[in-house]
Amino acid sequence: MTVQQPLPVPATPSAEPAQTADTPARVTPMMEQYLEIKAAHPGLLLFYRMGDFYELFFEDAESASKALGIMLTKRGKHQGADIPMCGVPVERADDYLHRLIEKGFRVAVCEQMEDPAAARARGNKSVVRRDVVRLVTPGTLTEDTLLDARTNNYLLAVARARASGGADRFGLAWIDISTSEFMVTECASGELAATLARINPNEVIVTDALYSDSELGPLWRELSAVTPLTRDVFDSSTAERRLCDYFAIATTDGLAAMSRLEATAAAAAVTYIDRTQVGKRPPLSPPSREAVGTTMAIDPATRANLELTRTLAGERRGSLLDAIDCTVTPAGSRLLAQRLAAPLTDAAQIARRLDAVATFVSDSAAREDIRSILRGAPDMSRALARLSVGRGGPRDLAGIRDGILAADQALARLAELDQPPQEIADVIEALARPSRELAAEFASALAEQLPLIKRDGGFVREGYEPALDEARNLRDASRLVVAAMQARYADDTGIKGLKIRHNNVLGYFVEVTAQHGDKLMTPPLNATFIHRQTLAGQVRFTTSELGETEAKIANAGERALNLELQIFDRLAAKALAASDDLRDAAHAFARLDVATALAKLAIDDNYVRPEVDASLGFAIEAGRHPVVEQALKRDGAPFIANTCDLSPAPGQHSGQIWLVTGPNMAGKSTFLRQNALIALMAQIGSFVPATRARIGIVDRLFSRVGAADDLARGRSTFMVEMVETAAILNQASERSLVILDEIGRGTATFDGLSIAWAAIEHLHETNRCRTLFATHYHELTALSAKLPRLFNATVRVKEWQGDVVFLHEVLPGSADRSYGIQVAKLAGLPPPVIARAKAVLAKLEAQDRGQTARALADDLPLFAVPSRAASEPAPPSEAELLIEAVKVLHPDEMSPREALDALYALRAKLPKN
Structure with a gap:
């Protein structure tokens, strides 16, 4: 088990950092900023953005370098000692985040909130404004690179209600922000372990008091990540208000009928998500209440013994899930795993599912056609989740487009079924909901080849936006001007090897070999070529003409990219506005995938x-x-x-x-x-x-x-x-x-x-x-x-x-x-x-x-205890009643008068003889 430190409330660094005994009177402005942001996020590794790298310092650097196997270096001094440092490239940050999360770390991602040029304009000693934009924890991941496509990634909140005369009860709320699923339920203390095993959360949040409970300690240690939080996160008196605030509604009457305990857990879960996403609230489905007794109860030992989803060695291969999973989509695989974890106890609902499987068992052509369509259906739920928190890219927009187009194909094929059963009829209804106009617009807007990251640009199709086409033409024409300028400079100087190059430090510059450098620095050429830099084998120059051209290129390229980003935001907003219909269609794909997959299994294995x-x-x-x-x-x-x-x-x-x-x-x-x-x-x-x-x-x-x-x-x-x-x-x-x-x-x-x-x-x-x-x-x-x-x-x-x-x-x-x-x-x-x-x-x-x-x-007489049905428990003995009365006492929480009253009450329970 990984024990997580309580999450702080993200704070914006103040202009004047507080001085402490551990803070020297004089540190560099950059390090001063780092220390202040780090102090606001204790217990987390701080990924501090510096250009193209996320840098880590001090203990964070030492921990990360050891966990990731990367080199530990140093940067300057603090309080007379070297500052340990290590860093990871921004473009590969997801790989390193995945490894850190797997090892139990949590990470605060601190980004540059302005262009470095803006900071320089304020003065030479000004520091680029930075702030934490996200807290990365095991239960709040959205990126494909950090998630297993075939498995849900649940964050689970557990709230407890102390019972004065009986067993405690627990409210549970679990959320997968990568798919927007949101469930709540309530259980008795004896059912808690089985319920946790069924949900299989990636991260659990509890109160400090619940985490410290001696009876539940062994249970928490069995879980992969447990985060104790302060009591205010689980405050039942504010739970309804926090849920209304998150869902932007006036009352919770429109949500599922939750008990007070379930609402407390639900509010804790959304509060934690709000804190980790730092103001970017992923749209969640309204909480759905799971009624007690609707699924088969399976305790942790039974799940392990039967190797339902993992073998005793911890591998998927060799498990029941691996043997029966013939799904062709990640969403279908996740749904099958959910069903395997929670078999139904309602015969009518089971029959609905069996009817759907039977349909595709009897119609092999329809089964294979549908499976072929599903192979091209993207994971729309996770694409929507990434778009909602600002981590989506052009390929996520394409996923929405392709999902709607796949829905049309599936609908056309399902229409050929003769009297489809209710389960498939529900699927047909859900697939018909998304707007076809949305798919058409995305198809006209997106290019054939799409980059992974929107900042790379080039994802908007030519002809979609006239202003963008104009900016691109100007940008590309300017680059042709540079190529023509290079040829002209080579002719004017007689230096055939003259090149015009570009880097992020100097911008555009003229470069010649060292043997030709003196020629450009002597009359008459020195009037045109201005010396910039001398290296071991090359000499670099600029010209007034090149500077003016560079400004035009930069402006045109920046304008083109900004226009593309505006188009992206507009398309993403349209997708999010239709998120309810798109999520319903995504779930329908998963249900269809599971039905056809189980049908294939039935045919293949008799x-x-x-x-x-x-x-x-x-x-x-x-x-x-x-x-x-x-x-x-x-x-x-x-x-x-x-x-x-x-x-x-x-x-x-x-x-x-x-x-x-x-x-x-x-x-x-x-x-x-x-x-x-x-x-x-x-x-x-x-x-x-x-x-x-x-x-x-x-x-x-x-x-x-x-x-x-x-x-x-x-x-x-x-x-x-x-x-x-x-x-x-x-x-x-x-x-x-x-x-x-x-x-x-x-x-x-x-x-x-x-x-x-x-x-x-x-x-x-x-x-x-x-x-x-x-x-x-x-x-x-x-x-x-x-x-x-x-x-x-x-x-x-x-x-x-x-x-x-x-x-x-x-x-x-x-x-x-x-x-x-x-x-x-x-x-x-x-x-x-x-x-x-x-x-x-x-x-x-x-x-x-x-x-x-x-x-x-x-x-031997048969079974000395009197025979009885399990539904008719034997009355407890006086000794058992006395033991139970002692168990519910909490001495640390009692006043002296309450303790004395309890003692008299226990004495009264003693046998009269």
């Missing part, structure tokens, strides 16, 4: 449409693991499909528990994961890898697969396993899907067996959820005699000449052994070790632990 309803059903016929199947396909190997049915049996109202036994390497973990992934894919609106699938809505998905320690929190592998298992047993409901692999294997045999035994009983009697439970404890299969919803399944293997052959088939029944020694042999353990292990195993098996387990199953 997926079927799942049946998703509100039941507790869960029946998958011949299911396959989407990631593993693709890997095997690349190697030319088939994937062995398996069936899984966790649906309630006739007359029952709770799902089944499958107890899966079998050796390592047989495919138990793959079987568990594939069923969880199929359920998740179905609820994002995707076809699934199976021959048939019926999924009753899953409200929460839990996975405890694999083993890893957490040394940062002082947790062993077994402790992590128990923490994750506890979360499942405490939270899973009958509508949840749970997959558990090898519970209890990290401790002593009988300890682990006992924990696994009790966990199965709890899942069966209390949680009553649909569950896949893989284990090597074959003794647990005896529980099926007492637990009516427990079903024994095993992974089929064969022994052949002392070796084990994995068939990867899941069948009813139970394994009678683990084949661990055969797997160890395959792994290459030395033959003497294998022989000794077989001898020890034979001795242990003689004790017949299985018979002992069956006896235990007969003798």
Whole structure:
């Protein structure tokens, strides 16, 4: 985690800097300006513009040079010591900014606010006016070079409401200023970690007090960048006013119906954006409220175990997202990642998405035509965001033009569909909204070849603006005059090598070799040629005629560029005025991209449409693991499909528990994961890898697969396993899907067996959820005699000449052994070790632990805690009530009288006996 320092309120340097004990009485005017601007932005690296470079000084220079691997130099002295300095070229600044942001730095960009010539006109010692124009932080990026095109870049604000008699609640607001998305929601303290994992923010802002909270500290440390801010940013009493101010509205009644806590988080987010963008407010979509329970809850451990968007090694390749992402646009890839992070729990909304996919599955010609059109559609959302904050260029205007033209092409093709489903009908409506006149004007205004930066000029098409054409002709004609002048000077002097050159210091000058320099400095030529500079091999001159021509060229070129910049601003303003329609069209492109991409995936990999309803059903016929199947396909190997049915049996109202036994390497973990992934894919609106699938809505998905320690929190592998298992047993409901692999294997045999035994009983009697439970404890299969919803399944293997052959088939029944020694042999353990292990195993098996387990199953009463549904929690004990009462006390915030009252209240809660 990177801890960010609180952002200061940007300040304009005063004319008279304050003197401090650390500031010398006399510093250069430039360094005086630097120190003042730096003092107004503590905790940030200051990119101080000097000509064509951003310079860094003092500690900033030392930190940046180390982080970027660039040379550390020095410039003058301060308080008797050398001033460390390093710099980066302005034209490559984005590359360096990207590297600094990745390393956790934040940067204040300080630009020159006037032309150096204007500063010189005020006096020789005058300094160019400079000011910070932007604060660059991980959650407020807009440039393509700083962003991953396929991933959202979210800034998340978290506000807390302290509860006097219950759990705290949190308001969350997250914004991607590069696409204008703005969402809010509210959650309980127990759901905060899962919600953060789902949003996956690039930067989180919280109050100082919330950041310092001892219970939440471990959660903040898991995040990439956390910025603690002062309490005023999260002031709930001013939240509505700040939101109205940002959106330029009189009341928030027109926005989504937000709770006070959600509004507080939303106001904090827009306040932070306002500060970092220094007055340039990117237009945001009005906040959209995400209702609680509308998406599948997936905790961080489950996301990591199932490798939804990243593998356990942190790579995209090998994840579920990588396997199913066939999108052709960055916006489509981002939307698919959003859907994968938050599967729906509304069967009707899921059906809408599936209808769209089914349309393009059945019409391959339309699918491929649309995908071809989408490949030419630019990322309009991010182009609009750059234009809104003054960082856009001519290519962003072209992106708007091309996006509207692509919308026309898509509309024409979609019009050929016979009775398109509602999802596609909504897409058609959104694509029709942008103004076609806007695209026509952009097409007539923009040249064929466009520069990246508007200051380079040359992006306005000839003939669009007569005044611009006139200025360009004058500029270009003047340059021809210079070429003719060079030829004439060469003839008049007899110096064939005479050249007229230009640089930013001298402007235009006549240059000859050193051997001809004396000739131009003697009569009669010295009356025309005025000496300017002597170098080792060249001598430079000017003439009155050349000076006058240079002035004409400069004026003509500057006028042409200024006219182009005015045209750019005018076109950008028109694009921003139509931003709502353009954003709707951009989102429609993304929805269309996802639908056609999932259709292509379904055709290429033989997926079927799942049946998703509100039941507790869960029946998958011949299911396959989407990631593993693709890997095997690349190697030319088939994937062995398996069936899984966790649906309630006739007359029952709770799902089944499958107890899966079998050796390592047989495919138990793959079987568990594939069923969880199929359920998740179905609820994002995707076809699934199976021959048939019926999924009753899953409200929460839990996975405890694999083993890893957490040394940062002082947790062993077994402790992590128990923490994750506890979360499942405490939270899973009958509508949840749970997959558990090898519970209890990290401790002593009988300890682990006992924990696994009790966990199965709890899942069966209390949680009553649909569950896949893989284990090597074959003794647990005896529980099926007492637990009516427990079903024994095993992974089929064969022994052949002392070796084990994995068939990867899941069948009813139970394994009678683990084949661990055969797997160890395959792994290459030395033959003497294998022989000794077989001898020890034979001795242990003689004790017949299985018979002992069956006896235990007969003798032990079933689950000592009374059976109940998860929706009917047991009343808390008096001790638990007392503990909860103590937890909500905050001694540091209580007066002596309040503390005494609390003590009496606790005493009153003690048992009467």
